[in-house]
Amino acid sequence: MMVSKKKIIGAGCIVLGVACGAAVGYAIATNSELRTAIGSLTHGILKRSKDRMSEMSEEVALHTAQVTRNPKFNQDWVASQWESIGY
Structure with missing residues:
Protein backbone atom coordinates (compact mmCIF):
# COMPACT_ATOMS: atom_id res chain seq x y z
CA MET A 1 0.00 0.00 0.00
CA MET A 2 1.53 3.28 -1.12
CA VAL A 3 0.97 6.56 0.67
CA SER A 4 0.55 9.52 -1.64
CA LYS A 5 3.01 12.39 -1.70
CA LYS A 6 0.29 14.87 -0.73
CA LYS A 7 -0.47 12.98 2.49
CA ILE A 8 3.21 12.78 3.42
CA ILE A 9 3.72 16.50 2.73
CA GLY A 10 0.55 17.36 4.64
CA ALA A 11 1.60 15.31 7.65
CA GLY A 12 5.07 16.87 7.52
CA CYS A 13 3.56 20.37 7.48
CA ILE A 14 1.38 19.53 10.48
CA VAL A 15 4.33 18.15 12.43
CA LEU A 16 6.45 21.18 11.49
CA GLY A 17 3.67 23.58 12.50
CA VAL A 18 3.20 21.89 15.88
CA ALA A 19 6.96 21.89 16.50
CA CYS A 20 7.27 25.58 15.61
CA GLY A 21 4.29 26.46 17.79
CA ALA A 22 5.75 24.53 20.70
CA ALA A 23 9.13 26.24 20.27
CA VAL A 24 7.55 29.70 20.19
CA GLY A 25 5.35 28.87 23.20
CA TYR A 26 8.35 27.60 25.15
CA ALA A 27 10.37 30.70 24.27
CA ILE A 28 7.56 33.00 25.43
CA ALA A 29 6.99 31.00 28.61
CA THR A 30 10.64 30.96 29.65
CA ASN A 31 11.90 34.38 28.52
CA SER A 32 10.62 37.22 30.70
CA GLU A 33 12.23 39.88 28.49
CA LEU A 34 10.32 38.55 25.49
CA ARG A 35 7.05 38.57 27.45
CA THR A 36 7.72 42.16 28.52
CA ALA A 37 8.49 43.20 24.93
CA ILE A 38 5.33 41.55 23.62
CA GLY A 39 3.28 43.17 26.40
CA SER A 40 4.63 46.64 25.68
CA LEU A 41 4.08 46.16 21.94
CA THR A 42 0.48 45.12 22.57
CA HIS A 43 -0.05 48.04 24.94
CA GLY A 44 1.32 50.47 22.32
CA ILE A 45 -0.94 49.11 19.61
CA LEU A 46 -4.02 49.39 21.83
CA LYS A 47 -3.07 52.94 22.85
CA ARG A 48 -2.68 54.02 19.21
CA SER A 49 -6.05 52.48 18.41
CA LYS A 50 -7.73 54.37 21.26
CA ASP A 51 -6.02 57.60 20.20
CA ARG A 52 -7.30 57.19 16.65
CA MET A 53 -10.79 56.51 17.95
CA SER A 54 -10.76 59.72 19.98
CA GLU A 55 -9.78 61.73 16.89
CA MET A 56 -12.50 60.46 14.58
CA SER A 57 -15.80 62.18 13.98
CA GLU A 58 -19.17 60.84 15.04
CA GLU A 59 -20.06 60.00 11.43
CA VAL A 60 -16.92 57.90 10.99
CA ALA A 61 -17.50 56.11 14.30
CA LEU A 62 -21.11 55.36 13.37
CA HIS A 63 -20.11 54.14 9.90
CA THR A 64 -17.35 51.93 11.34
CA ALA A 65 -19.80 50.44 13.85
CA GLN A 66 -22.28 49.70 11.05
CA VAL A 67 -19.68 48.20 8.70
CA THR A 68 -18.15 45.99 11.38
CA ARG A 69 -21.57 45.21 12.89
CA ASN A 70 -20.09 46.07 16.26
CA PRO A 71 -22.25 48.51 18.23
CA LYS A 72 -19.69 48.49 21.04
CA PHE A 73 -17.38 50.51 18.80
CA ILE A 85 -15.66 66.69 28.71
CA GLY A 86 -15.36 65.47 32.30
CA TYR A 87 -18.37 63.19 32.89
Whole structure:
Protein backbone atom coordinates (compact mmCIF):
# COMPACT_ATOMS: atom_id res chain seq x y z
CA MET A 1 0.00 0.00 0.00
CA MET A 2 1.53 3.28 -1.12
CA VAL A 3 0.97 6.56 0.67
CA SER A 4 0.55 9.52 -1.64
CA LYS A 5 3.01 12.39 -1.70
CA LYS A 6 0.29 14.87 -0.73
CA LYS A 7 -0.47 12.98 2.49
CA ILE A 8 3.21 12.78 3.42
CA ILE A 9 3.72 16.50 2.73
CA GLY A 10 0.55 17.36 4.64
CA ALA A 11 1.60 15.31 7.65
CA GLY A 12 5.07 16.87 7.52
CA CYS A 13 3.56 20.37 7.48
CA ILE A 14 1.38 19.53 10.48
CA VAL A 15 4.33 18.15 12.43
CA LEU A 16 6.45 21.18 11.49
CA GLY A 17 3.67 23.58 12.50
CA VAL A 18 3.20 21.89 15.88
CA ALA A 19 6.96 21.89 16.50
CA CYS A 20 7.27 25.58 15.61
CA GLY A 21 4.29 26.46 17.79
CA ALA A 22 5.75 24.53 20.70
CA ALA A 23 9.13 26.24 20.27
CA VAL A 24 7.55 29.70 20.19
CA GLY A 25 5.35 28.87 23.20
CA TYR A 26 8.35 27.60 25.15
CA ALA A 27 10.37 30.70 24.27
CA ILE A 28 7.56 33.00 25.43
CA ALA A 29 6.99 31.00 28.61
CA THR A 30 10.64 30.96 29.65
CA ASN A 31 11.90 34.38 28.52
CA SER A 32 10.62 37.22 30.70
CA GLU A 33 12.23 39.88 28.49
CA LEU A 34 10.32 38.55 25.49
CA ARG A 35 7.05 38.57 27.45
CA THR A 36 7.72 42.16 28.52
CA ALA A 37 8.49 43.20 24.93
CA ILE A 38 5.33 41.55 23.62
CA GLY A 39 3.28 43.17 26.40
CA SER A 40 4.63 46.64 25.68
CA LEU A 41 4.08 46.16 21.94
CA THR A 42 0.48 45.12 22.57
CA HIS A 43 -0.05 48.04 24.94
CA GLY A 44 1.32 50.47 22.32
CA ILE A 45 -0.94 49.11 19.61
CA LEU A 46 -4.02 49.39 21.83
CA LYS A 47 -3.07 52.94 22.85
CA ARG A 48 -2.68 54.02 19.21
CA SER A 49 -6.05 52.48 18.41
CA LYS A 50 -7.73 54.37 21.26
CA ASP A 51 -6.02 57.60 20.20
CA ARG A 52 -7.30 57.19 16.65
CA MET A 53 -10.79 56.51 17.95
CA SER A 54 -10.76 59.72 19.98
CA GLU A 55 -9.78 61.73 16.89
CA MET A 56 -12.50 60.46 14.58
CA SER A 57 -15.80 62.18 13.98
CA GLU A 58 -19.17 60.84 15.04
CA GLU A 59 -20.06 60.00 11.43
CA VAL A 60 -16.92 57.90 10.99
CA ALA A 61 -17.50 56.11 14.30
CA LEU A 62 -21.11 55.36 13.37
CA HIS A 63 -20.11 54.14 9.90
CA THR A 64 -17.35 51.93 11.34
CA ALA A 65 -19.80 50.44 13.85
CA GLN A 66 -22.28 49.70 11.05
CA VAL A 67 -19.68 48.20 8.70
CA THR A 68 -18.15 45.99 11.38
CA ARG A 69 -21.57 45.21 12.89
CA ASN A 70 -20.09 46.07 16.26
CA PRO A 71 -22.25 48.51 18.23
CA LYS A 72 -19.69 48.49 21.04
CA PHE A 73 -17.38 50.51 18.80
CA ASN A 74 -19.87 53.38 18.70
CA GLN A 75 -20.62 53.00 22.43
CA ASP A 76 -16.90 53.25 23.22
CA TRP A 77 -16.62 56.36 21.07
CA VAL A 78 -19.55 58.01 22.88
CA ALA A 79 -18.08 57.05 26.26
CA SER A 80 -14.73 58.56 25.29
CA GLN A 81 -16.49 61.78 24.28
CA TRP A 82 -18.20 61.98 27.68
CA GLU A 83 -14.89 61.34 29.41
CA SER A 84 -13.20 64.09 27.39
CA ILE A 85 -15.66 66.69 28.71
CA GLY A 86 -15.36 65.47 32.30
CA TYR A 87 -18.37 63.19 32.89
